[in-house]
Amino acid sequence: MANSVNTRSENTRGEKLLIGPRLRRLRTKLGLTQTRMAEELGISGSYLNLMERNQRAMSAKVLLKLSETYDIDLSELTSGTDRQLVGELFDALRDPALGKDRVPKSEVEDVVGASPATARALVNLHHRYTELSRRLVREEGADETATALQEAAPATDLVRDVIYRTHNYFDVLDRAAEALYSTLDLRRTEPLTALIARMKEKHKTIVRILPHDVMVDMLRYYDRHSGRLNLSELLPASSRRFQIAFQIGMLEHRTTIDKIVAKADLPTVDSKRLLRTTLANYFGAALLMPYGTFLKAAEELRYDIDALAHRFGTSAEQVAHRLTTLSRPEARGVPLFFVRVDIAGNISKRFSQGRFTFPRFGGVCPRWAIHEAFASPERALVQSVEMPDGNTYLTFARRVTRAGGTTAHPAQSFVIGLGCDIAHASRLIYSDHLSGDPMPIGPNCYLCDRTACPQRAHPPLGRAMAHDERARGLSQFAFAPES
Structure with missing residues (x-):
């Protein structure tokens, strides 16, 4: 046994046995702290910590002690990296859909060695993606696999990423809205009246309020050919103003909006349309709540949503959205x-x-x-x-x-x-x-490490369970201790 261990403690290239991630997974699986495992193995806690971080090689003596103490097959710890899994993951990461960057094989080997379950999950995910891509190619006639993957991505996620990258601030739209606010003199003129007049005079469009049984399942419809913007009677005054302001943004600043959409380089038609709508909504809010005037009022009223809604004739939700856009470099609001x-x-x-x-x-x-x-x-x-x-x-x-x-x-x-x-x-x-x-609090139950939380609905992802039939804590779940 000792001879086999000595042989296994070094690989065929004479390298030392560095199996830190596997050792750590074993300890976690057994529900042991580093201190407890070190005591049972007769080594210091610092030595075990160094081995788990691959800063010290495991000796044959410690390897034997592991086998005897926990009754495990040494091959679980000493077997070489799964070469087949390395090959599968390496091939998956070379997929053109992932872009031009290539992951070196040495890094792939590191991933498989440190976390084979994660590597297998990535390979399985790639298999699912390939199946979906092929189905989309058959059903939609896509020319390339990469296109199929992009088409499968939710438009909402793609647009949300654009919003995050821009900090939810679009300076050119904000300044255009401020200029139009001044032109229409919305500070002194009732906004609904002024916006309806703008649609009629500049765009030859009549705004009509129609019964909801005529506009079934619809709150706004713009008919360019007949020159009509139809709004449902179900819309309150604040929403009517907002919908007209949205349409003005689409008509008067479509070129600007399209430039922003083009710069975002979104991969799908749906995501481009959704971003275009999002930007027109942004303009509509900026027109009714122009940046400088709105920021000044927000600071004076200490960000009181209801007070701001009354002052600008908007809804509470519209105000809440607008408060998250106050990121002009020289005049920032509270980062909300x-x-x-x-x-x-x-x-x-x-x-x-x-x-x-x-x-x-x-x-x-x-x-x-x-x-x-x-x-x-x-x-x-x-x-x-x-x-x-x-x-x-x-x-x-x-x-x-x-x-x-x-x-x-x-x-x-x-x-x-x-x-x-x-x-x-x-x-x-x-x-x-x-x-x-x-x-x-935490992000949500899957991602939160507050193990004793009485409101926990799910165990956190990747955390080992350790049920004890003798006891019941505040949480319905029990977990293995972490070092």
Whole structure:
């Protein structure tokens, strides 16, 4: 046995046995801390730590002790890197859809050696992508596999990435909106009247308000040929103003919008159309709430959403969106994050300018007061929260109801949540209503390491479970300790 171990402790090229990631996975699987495993192996904790980080090779003596103590097959630890898996992952990472950058084979070997399960998951993901690509080629006649992959990407994700890269600020649209705001003298003129007149005089278009049973399942429809912009009677005054402002943006600044879309270099028709609509919405909000005037009012009113909505004749949700766009370099507002959640917990919109991050998939933490806002319509719920990284934030949330509701078809309800780093809290009126210590929250249950949380709905991804039938903690899940 000792001879076989000595042979295995070095590979065929005479290299030392560095198996840190495998050793760490074994310890985690057994539910042991580094201190406990070191004691059982008769070595120091620092030596075990160095071995797990591949800074010290494992000796034959320690390898034998591992085998005897935990009754494991030495091949689990000493077998060489899976050459077949290396080849499969290397081939997958050479796919043209991943771009021109190539991952060296040495790095692929490192990935497989350190985390074979992750490598296998990537290979399986590539297989699924290939199957989807081939199906799209058959069904849609795509010419290239890369095109098929891009076509499969959700347009919402592609557009959201553009918004993040630009910090949700488009200077050329903001300044164009400010200029038109002055031209129309919207500070003194009732906006709805002025916007309707603009559509008629400049674009030869009549704005009509039609019964909802005529505009079935539709709130706005622009008919260029007949020169009509039809709006549903279900739209309140604030939404009517916004829809007309949107259409003005599409008509008067389409060239500017198209340049931004072209620069974004989006791969699909749907994503380009969605970005174009998003930019026209941006212009519409900027026209009704021009940057300089709106920022000044926001600072004076301490970012009171309801007060700002009354001043500019907009909805609370429109104000919340606009507050996240105040990123002009020479005149910045408070860097706010924004999320919109439905009653089932689905996130339909999210944006962050600071360190606060939202998960790409899944809901939000159940301990965040944003969920309670559904039971408190028209009232902002204020809460300070602390993320696992120790950063603290002021957050506030309120329920909003969208346009378009009738008795037969009630309008959609959402909760919008905003927040900022606690360092900016004093600039917001909501900080006046803070009380108590910050609530510890996380991104969501899958990504949160707060193992004792009583609200946990799922175990965190990649964390080993350690159920103990003798005890029941605050959380319904029990986990192996980490060093």
